[in-house]
Amino acid sequence: PGGLPSNPTKDYAPKKLPKGVVLGPDGKPCRSCTSFASWAAMTKKQTSNSTSTSTTSSTTQLQPPPDCPPDVEQLGRSSWTLLHSIAATYPEKPNPTQQQDARQFISSFSRLYPCHWCATDFQKWMKSAEHAPRVSSRSEFGQWLCEAHNEVNAKLGKDLFDCTRWEERWCTGWKD
Numbered sequence: 001p002g003g004l005p006s007n008p009t010k011d012y013a014p015k016k017l018p019k020g021v022v023l024g025p026d027g028k029p030c031r032s033c034t035s036f037a038s039w040a041a042m043t044k045k046q047t048s049n050s051t052s053t054s055t056t057s058s059t060t061q062l063q064p065p066p067d068c069p070p071d072v073e074q075l076g077r078s079s080w081t082l083l084h085s086i087a088a089t090y091p092e093k094p095n096p097t098q099q100q101d102a103r104q105f106i107s108s109f110s111r112l113y114p115c116h117w118c119a120t121d122f123q124k125w126m127k128s129a130e131h132a133p134r135v136s137s138r139s140e141f142g143q144w145l146c147e148a149h150n151e152v153n154a155k156l157g158k159d160l161f162d163c164t165r166w167e168e169r170w171c172t173g174w175k176d
């Protein structure tokens with residue numbers, strides 16, 4: 001999809017946004033917070049408004065092209081792959097420095113994650129003592145990340161992952 005106009009408040013007033021398009025803290029539509037289908041619907045609408053041509057094909061099944069900025073789903077899949085892969089190679093018996101590195105990484109990640117509303121929810125979830133990152137071993141870290149991922153799965157209405165199989169999925173490969 002094409003670029004965005006320079007005045008988002010004029011051209012992208014929230015009431016005119018297609019369903020699913022999320023604004024960033026700067027008031028502009030946030031690409032990494034929005035599915036590609038919604039983004040494509042918005043940019044198509046923008047194009048059809050400006051050229052007066054009608055759009056015929058549905059955008060709901062669209063996937064982002066491989067060489068375009070990621071949408072919220074592609075960003076999420078890639079990020080979970082990185083996070084679970086870090087846990088898969090995390091030491092079984094991490095020393096205090098490695099545990100500190102893991103805590104700091106997760107803390108920075110939760111503040112820098114490009115989908116700001118995803119990041120805010122992730123930070124809120126981690127804030128409770130019950131959900132504080134557990135980094136005392138590979139298994140603990142992997143389980144904690146699995147629980148964090150399941151929290152998002154639940155929020156999005158997806159099936160929960162069986163965390164007893166976390167290591168098979170991300171470390172050893174499936175046993176069966």
Ligand code: FAD
Nearest residue numbers: 072073076077079080117118122145146147149150152161
């Ligand atoms: P993903 O959920 O990306 O999972 C990829 C693979 O991981 C799956 O195929 C499965 O094999 C495996 N897997 C699934 N669950 C688990 C688990 N619990 N433990 C281990 N492995 C598992 N999207 C939003 O729309 N709204 C949000 O608020 C939001 N918050 C996010 C917060 C974070 C920190 C991250 C990293 C992503 C977030 N996302 C959010 C993206 C969302 O979680 C998905 O990545 C995205 O919807 C694509 O989903 P998917 O079905 O392709 O599989």
